[in-house]
Each structure stands twice: as C-alpha cells, then as structure tokens.
Amino acid sequence: MARVTALLTYPVKGCAGTPAREAVLTPAGLAHDRSFMVVSEEGVYRTQRRHPLLAVIRPALTPDGTRLTLTAPRAEALHLGVDTTGPRRAVDLFGAAYQGIDQGEAAAEWLSEVLGARSRLVRVPPEHHRVTDGAAPGTSGYADSCAVHVLSRATLALLDRKLAARGARPLPVNRFRPNIVVDGWDEPHTEDRAHRLRVGDAELAYAKLAIRCAVTLVEQESGSRAGPEPLRTLAGYRRAAQGGVAFGTKYAVPRPGRVSVGDEVTVTSWGESEV
Numbered sequence: 001m002a003r004v005t006a007l008l009t010y011p012v013k014g015c016a017g018t019p020a021r022e023a024v025l026t027p028a029g030l031a032h033d034r035s036f037m038v039v040s041e042e043g044v045y046r047t048q049r050r051h052p053l054l055a056v057i058r059p060a061l062t063p064d065g066t067r068l069t070l071t072a073p074r075a076e077a078l079h080l081g082v083d084t085t086g087p088r089r090a091v092d093l094f095g096a097a098y099q100g101i102d103q104g105e106a107a108a109e110w111l112s113e114v115l116g117a118r119s120r121l122v123r124v125p126p127e128h129h130r131v132t133d134g135a136a137p138g139t140s141g142y143a144d145s146c147a148v149h150v151l152s153r154a155t156l157a158l159l160d161r162k163l164a165a166r167g168a169r170p171l172p173v174n175r176f177r178p179n180i181v182v183d184g185w186d187e188p189h190t191e192d193r194a195h196r197l198r199v200g201d202a203e204l205a206y207a208k209l210a211i212r213c214a215v216t217l218v219e220q221e222s223g224s225r226a227g228p229e230p231l232r233t234l235a236g237y238r239r240a241a242q243g244g245v246a247f248g249t250k251y252a253v254p255r256p257g258r259v260s261v262g263d264e265v266t267v268t269s270w271g272e273s274e275v
Helices: 052-056 105-115 153-165
Strands: 003-009 018-020 022-026 036-040 058-061 067-072 075-081 088-093 096-102 119-123 148-152 180-183 194-199 202-211 246-255 257-260 265-270
Touching (some): 018 058, 036 088, 052 105, 067 105, 075 105, 148 202
Antiparallel strands (some): 036 119, 148 246, 194 202, 194 265, 202 246
C-alpha cells in the first residue's frame, strides 16, 4: 500500500522547504507554496540556478499567511507582516510577465545582505490566476510550472543504487524539492504512469514529467554547488522524449482537499511513461 511519507512546502521560491504533518491542497498546490519570490531590483526572478545561497534561507509562515519569518546562517532573523494589499509591480518568471506585491525595504535589505546581490521580496497578489501547461491544466503561484511535484522513495532508491555503482554517495530527497513523497510503490518511477491519484480528500491529475535542472546540483544544507551528480547519472537512463532528464512528476489539482503524512495514495487511472 502506497502512502504519503513527507509533505513539503516552499513558501519562498528557491528557499528551503518547510515540512508539515498535514496541509491543505489548494488548486495552486499545498497552501502558500511558492507564494513569495525573490527578485532582482528590476523584478526578474532569482533561483538557485544562479543564486544557490537561496537554499540556506529558511522561511516560516503562519498558517493564516499573515506573518513570515526568514532565517539564515550568520544573519539575524527577519520577521515580517505580509502585505497583500500594496501596489503591484511587474515581475518576470522565465520570461513570462506577472504581478507581485513588494514586501518592503526590510526584506529587501535582509535578502540583499544574505545573497550578496540587490534583491527584493514579492508576494503573489490575490488576483493571481496563472494557468499552467501539461496534460492536465491547472494553476500555481510562482512555482516553475505545475502545482504539485510528486516523487517516490522507489525512484530515489534506484538513483542511489546507480550512484553507488559509480562510487558516488546517495543523495537526500531535498535535492529534488518535492511537495509529496510517496513510499510503498514497488517499481521505480511509478509516478510517471500514475495519471490520476487520490490522496486524502484531494485528487491529483498528471500534468507532465519533472525535467531536472542545475538546482539538483546544489547541496541544500550549505547552498553550494556539488555537481556533476545527479545529472550525470540521470542522463544515462532518464532522458525524456521532449529533451532533458526526467525525475519525478508534476500534477494539477482537479479536486482540492486536506492531505496528511500517512494518507494512502490510490492510483485511479494509469497511463504510459514518456521516458
């Protein structure tokens, strides 16, 4: 029997994940997931691809989303009241134009000091209605694409065996920044073929494979690049038909609901893998 073994939200895009025992799964993913984004002064998104130190910033958001705390090594904690009504500013996410609500000078100064680059913090405005692509369209905040990223323990275990064969160390699951981790599937990459899932009160619909990038080279605890793994090993057995290497799966949320660690994961519709 497959079950949820971990739930992780990422309130600030690119920053450390926050584990939870239970969460509300909204049409845009786990509540508050990627609802904030660090941007340049010109409004262009920042990610670990170019700013790996984002990984050491740990956000903590109150359940109602009104208070945000940011912590990082060698920095005093920053406590913010979240602004959801301020002026909108243009932001750029992978070349697409969106709006954000700037969270003020204190956040900008704190992030600029930690990252060593002039930065600002923006929040998704209440009217944000982004439509994501894939086999099942949906929405999300400032995530790279779809609402939910699912990864199974069997998939990670296969990669670890292949890394070991090369003399490389196993990798922690946080290298891949999933939202839902599933254990109990015997076959690696079952999530590729699980096209409809029931988890807790919610349902997930397959959107597309998760195509991996240089973020997987960043050691999440230190914020340092530690490549070439896992991309070197994944390139040997996980090349996707559309290009790149695939590891994990992205889903839309056709039926929101509450999910918890320990919930059974039931596949209600199967499809073919695209790898």
